[in-house]
Amino acid sequence: MELLKLLGVLIVIVGFALKLDSILIIFLAIVVTALAGGLGFGGMLEQLGASFTGNRSMAIFIMILLITGTLERNGLREAAAELMHKVKGATAGKLVAAYGVLRGLLGAFNVGFGGVAGFVRPVLMPMAEGAIRNTGREPDPDHLEDVKGMASAMENITWFFWQVLFVGGAGGVLVQTTLADLGYQVELVDLAIVEIPVAIVALVFTAIRFILKDRKLVAKYYGTSLSSGASKQTDSTSDGRK
Amino acid sequence: MKLIQIGTGASTVLLNIVWLIIGFVAIYAGIKNLLDKENPSRYGTALFWGAFGVACAFGTWLPNKVTGALVLIMCIPAIFRKVKVGHEDTPTKEYTASQFGKIGMKIFLPAMMVAIFSLCFALFTNISSMVGITCGTIVSMILLHAYSKKNTPKVFLNDSERFLSMMGPLCMLPQLLGCLGGVFNAAGVGEVIAGLVENVVPKGNIVVGIIVYAIGMVLFTMIMGNAFAAITVMTVGIGAPFVLAYGANPVVVGMLGLTCGYCGTLCTPMAANFNIVPVAILNMKDRWGVIKNQVMTAMVLLVFQIIYMILLS
Numbered sequence: 312m313e314l315l316k317l318l319g320v321l322i323v324i325v326g327f328a329l330k331l332d333s334i335l336i337i338f339l340a341i342v343v344t345a346l347a348g349g350l351g352f353g354g355m356l357e358q359l360g361a362s363f364t365g366n367r368s369m370a371i372f373i374m375i376l377l378i379t380g381t382l383e384r385n386g387l388r389e390a391a392a393e394l395m396h397k398v399k400g401a402t403a404g405k406l407v408a409a410y411g412v413l414r415g416l417l418g419a420f421n422v423g424f425g426g427v428a429g430f431v432r433p434v435l436m437p438m439a440e441g442a443i444r445n446t447g448r449e450p451d452p453d454h455l456e457d458v459k460g461m462a463s464a465m466e467n468i469t470w471f472f473w474q475v476l477f478v479g480g481a482g483g484v485l486v487q488t489t490l491a492d493l494g495y496q497v498e499l500v501d502l503a504i505v506e507i508p509v510a511i512v513a514l515v516f517t518a519i520r521f522i523l524k525d526r527k528l529v530a531k532y533y534g535t536s537l538s539s540g541a542s543k544q545t546d547s548t549s550d551g552r553k
Numbered sequence: 554m555k556l557i558q559i560g561t562g563a564s565t566v567l568l569n570i571v572w573l574i575i576g577f578v579a580i581y582a583g584i585k586n587l588l589d590k591e592n593p594s595r596y597g598t599a600l601f602w603g604a605f606g607v608a609c610a611f612g613t614w615l616p617n618k619v620t621g622a623l624v625l626i627m628c629i630p631a632i633f634r635k636v637k638v639g640h641e642d643t644p645t646k647e648y649t650a651s652q653f654g655k656i657g658m659k660i661f662l663p664a665m666m667v668a669i670f671s672l673c674f675a676l677f678t679n680i681s682s683m684v685g686i687t688c689g690t691i692v693s694m695i696l697l698h699a700y701s702k703k704n705t706p707k708v709f710l711n712d713s714e715r716f717l718s719m720m721g722p723l724c725m726l727p728q729l730l731g732c733l734g735g736v737f738n739a740a741g742v743g744e745v746i747a748g749l750v751e752n753v754v755p756k757g758n759i760v761v762g763i764i765v766y767a768i769g770m771v772l773f774t775m776i777m778g779n780a781f782a783a784i785t786v787m788t789v790g791i792g793a794p795f796v797l798a799y800g801a802n803p804v805v806v807g808m809l810g811l812t813c814g815y816c817g818t819l820c821t822p823m824a825a826n827f828n829i830v831p832v833a834i835l836n837m838k839d840r841w842g843v844i845k846n847q848v849m850t851a852m853v854l855l856v857f858q859i860i861y862m863i864l865l866s
Contacts, residue, residue, distance in 0.1 A: 316742050367728075463835065464847045478671045509854065
């Protein structure tokens with residue numbers, strides 16, 4: 312009969328794997344676990360209310376939303392694009408690496424500036440194409456496909472491993488409350504400090520790897536013979552600068 | 554280091570103010586959508602944000618059973634997909650560009666205020682980071698208003714509603730998973746999993762426990778597509794009984810457990826938001842094009858974190 316208590320865990324695993332509605336899965340898992348664990352309906356409401364009240368730290372993102380939209384309204388994305396334009400001697404690989412540094416550093420301050428839809432597609436990709444054209448080559452579609460993959464990967468990696476450095480982010484708060492339920496009291500700032508080496512390894516390793524990978528791709532798609540200064544044209548529309 | 558110290562009474566009052574503000578922002582979102590004729594589901598949307606807002610703002614004083622009922626009520630419109638987006642007042646490109654022309658790089662100052670306050674409160678006071686984030690947000694709003702008189706309180710409220718609606722009910726996932734973790738604990742789920750795992754994994758060996766916990770986090774996250782869902786189950790079932798019970802540092806094991814899960818997120822198409830949606834947004838040909846670029850980093854970080862946990866445990 313003890314195994315019945317695991318029904319909720321099973322619902323979570325199977326439910327997420329089958330891509331059912333996330334809130335439905337959690338709703339069912341809560342109800343089934345509470346009933347199978349002998350809490351009863353009243354006990355379930357009691358426990359649910361206590362957990363919700365104790366977990367309100369996770370709603371702190373709503374406080375931050377008071378400024379998120381207004382920062383965007385006042386030109387945060389344009390400011391980030393301006394910073395990216397300062398990268399000198401850019402190749403597509405170096406631009407992706409520079410994007411990772413900017414995204415990571417701002418991520419540690421819990422500041423997003425557009426993501427794939429809002430920044431990579433409208434700003435970073437035109438800049439990368441411009442960088443390739445600046446060396447007198449016509450961008451190869453397969454090369455661009457790789458650059459897109461690297462840019463999205465950089466976006467995810469830096470956001471995941473640098474946002475945990477923000478004291479009060481959802482990840483740290485979830486770990487804090489999970490540990491508190493188990494009887495371990497930990498401070499959010501200590502959880503953030505532990506992640507510093509991980510964040511650095513994630514960014515440095517990925518940045519170096521992508522710069523080297525892009526160098527190989529350039530050799531593969533365009534050959535090494537073309538001298539970089541051969542026909543240097545600056546296409547003012549294609550690199551996204553006005 | 555803790556230069557400013559306040560008593561628990563004052564601390565509770567400050568936290569209650571934080572929950573009241575957050576609750577009222579959510580209630581505002583509910584009312585705005587209720588009155589919004591462009592919203593295809595005014596009542597469901599209002600019920601969702603309203604129930605959440607009331608539970609959040611008044612949870613301190615409401616009986617737990619009432620808050621629990623509000624949480625269940627809040628889930629219903631979300632499950633039936635009746636939480637919709639109404640009128641969207643997205644700023645035009647021309648507007649944001651002209652604001653950038655006026656404000657320029659100074660925009661980073663209010664952008665970073667929240668994190669700076671949060672960190673300073675954590676380092677130099679014994680006041681909750683939540684209060685620090687709130688103070689940072691308020692200072693940030695004052696700066697934004699000083700930069701441009703067009704940034705009125707109504708603009709902040711409407712922009713927060715715009716982002717809440719854009720994120721939709723899924724933004725409540727972490728908090729609901731936290732509730733699920735609480736229910737798992739109350740029902741004794743951890744003990745049952747631990748009893749099963751005990752048959753396979755020897756108890757008492759921290760190194761083996763850490764490796765099983767870390768790899769388990771990766772695999773669970775890959776199956777579920779969500780590290781937040783995995784960490785509640787794994788920490789209760791394996792992290793606590795096989796690693797923490799033998800004296801490992803909970804700060805290191807708990808937090809790195811989550812980022813081991815993130816390594817799983819990097820490797821799975823189940824995390825569609827991160828790995829599949831960008832393929833569509835960028836018109837890529839290869840569905841696995843993002844994941845392929847992430848696997849190597851994920852492996853390196855997993856090994857690094859396992860060694861890190863073993864060394865610091």
